[in-house]
Amino acid sequence: MAINFTLNGKPAEVDVAPDTPLLWVLRDELKMTGTKFGCGIAQCGACTVHFNGNAMRSCSLPVQAVEGQNVTTIEGEVSPQAKALQAAWDELAVYQCGYCQSGQLMSAAKLLRDKPQPTDDDIDQFMSGNICRCATYQRIRAGIKQAATSLAKEVAA
């Protein structure tokens, strides 16, 4: 079945079984492998993408639901929030194995868009759907705060 949607701002068309999760369409059909497979049941967040601007677990989203919609992956997430987060991630050496970090960054970018100055409770609440087995959580928290601070400075400047 042919399905059309907008991926990272450009039109995309795939011809796959309609129940195929978006994750596997991205990875196997479109060869965009930045979005990771971790659990397949929306428990770990490694596959997080933005679906019409919302953080969504692509492993549990059948591609037929994406027809005509907007999808952004780590490859196309170039928002100021994402850039600030990536800079903080590198500066603070947040990642270890790195496998979950696409999903962490996609969640964090959405968090900062909704709450430019998130509290610890906001971070706990929004980021607890993203598992990191290396337990880089302390640095993820610091990275989000550092990105929030640098974005606030940009706005003020």
Add this chain to the structure above:
Amino acid sequence: MSTVQGLSRRLFLIRSAQAGAGLTLGMSISGQLLAAGEATDFEPNAFVTIQPDNTVVITIKHLEMGQGTYTGLATIVAEELDADWSQIKAVAAPANTKKYANLSMGFQLTGGSTAIANSYTQMREAGATAKAMLLAAAAERWKQPVSSLTVKSGKVIHAASGRQASFGDLAAAAAKQPMPKKITLKNPSEFVLIGKAKLSRKDSGKTDGTAIFTQDVQLPDMLTAVVAHPPLFGATLKSVDASQAKALPGVKAVVKIPSGVAVLADSFWQAKKGRDALKLQWEGGSERSSEDIIADYKKLADTPGLSAAKKGSVAPALASGKHVLEAEFEFPFLAHAAMEPMNCALQKDSKGVEMWYGCQGQSWDQQNVAKVFGIAAEQVTINTLYAGGSFGRRATVGSDYPVELAEIVKAWGGSAPVKLVWTREDDTLSGYYRPMYVHKLTAALDASGELSAWQQRIVGQSIMGAGKSVDHTSVEGASNLPYAIPNLSVESHNTQEAVPISWWRSVGSTHTAYAVETFIDELAHKAERDPVEFRLALLKNEPRYAGVLKLAAEKAQWAKSLPEGHFHGVALHKSFGTYVAQVAEIAAQKDGKFKVVKVTCAVDCGVAINPDVIAAQMEGGIGFGLSPLMFSEITLKTGKPQQRNFDAYKVLRMRHMPEVSVHIVPSAEAPTGVGEPGTPVIAPAVANALFAATGTRLRKLPVGGDYFTA
């Protein structure tokens, strides 16, 4: 159209050719350095390649799985080379036991927190020799004595004339220099990178989705394989009806292999649907439940076992004790649950086999895969990619999942590359767990309140397959107890179960540290002494243990008053040569449960190569060690693991993570590893804090929902 994103043989050859254009240094297995092309009896073994474009490529013989080995080993080479950190690039070594053996093991494997320890001198010599040859080349070019030259940040400098040259400028000339007969390593006081700076990591591409993991390997015409495994450990296939599966779109083949039935398809989702459509019947297998296993282990714990450590006479000392304490501990199976489920890509051609994956045990995997195809180990080329975590899972003696893929390709007989993808359920149900253990401890305090006797019996499967001898991985952390106890006996029973088991981050210490450190705490309380002071009194001849304990206690302000509802607990442990003490602070929550709010960690790992990587490994190790205290367990019900995915196999999340501060003991001792030693200390530290809060000793892990909200 498919593109080749993994490291291909072709790309590898390109890289090798580029390396040939500059200075390539290698090292023999005996540690003697060789220049490429030099006639020699030893096979060259490249660690340092300086390219004309001024890039210094460091070949890393250990798997990067998050522990920071690309950064760590590169730091050591760059230090002796006096390279600029920005010109350093780290790449994975190919599989080659002779060239890239782990020097503490004799074969190529990443494990046991040995990467820094076994490579420290080797990497220093590799860097120092490269520098000596660059200096010789500059001396020749400028007709100046070597003694008049210096090297700084990737440049050779002749201060008197103001001349300088980059490493890249000198690479071709340096390659023609003779090997230095003698090299001088720096005095640690001259270090500019080691222990000094916070260096950017060399395992890049991990913040924008460009880093290539096994899962991401794309090769032309590649198929994906998904395997149906037996539901019980030890079960075998009775029958399979694959007619429906074969009729599905994209399914290319269904093959029987020793470990199950594999479906090969154009994509993962098609292969998985194919697997779901198989009609399978299995037979045999173990139906033992966790309860059965624990009951048997408890009986064994009442009987004397193999002697792992013995001092004085325990029985009379226990009999004459003023207070005799007894405790029995239960530890469940644990899955590693790395974020990237196990996977592997393989292509066979007439010359041999090429593989792409986060390989942790190159020597074992080469041999085991070669055996499947009846070829020589050297015909198995391994491109080691980043691993999405491992925690020990990717190194198995029998190479379980690489062999599974080899069996698939062999049974199928095709020539296209195949990627084996395990789902999270496949990964969690696959076994290779941290074994279940029961510990029984008995100890005595004499009339003066001194710890006079200690008996510890440890019951569980032997990871090393030791039959009637002690498996040190079952008793490490107990058989080498640091506390001065005059009468001591540590014993073990090796059991047999159908469940495949393996090492899990910090191995034996995952359970011994918990039993020892909570029981010591219990004895301190019984003796009415402060837990830190009680331990220190027993560590008079163990300055490094005492050092980390004092530092952690000082930084945590141990014994100072805490806010209402907050409690401290302490624990101490050495594993893989690294000493770690942690003070955990917990806070009572409104719902009567607890939260670990703060952890103060002191670590002594000898020379601290990268302080920030050490801190990261302590932070992560603590987070990893909290999961099995709080929630994680694999339980068997009539043989079947009851946890299949992260909904039931619960692990630490952001909301559970404490604030961790790490304090490194300054040291000139040889460096030891940090990947594992942070993990085993946190569970007993928190359990001791929970005792301070509740008066209850927790001897069965995980402590679960009564204490922590998942």
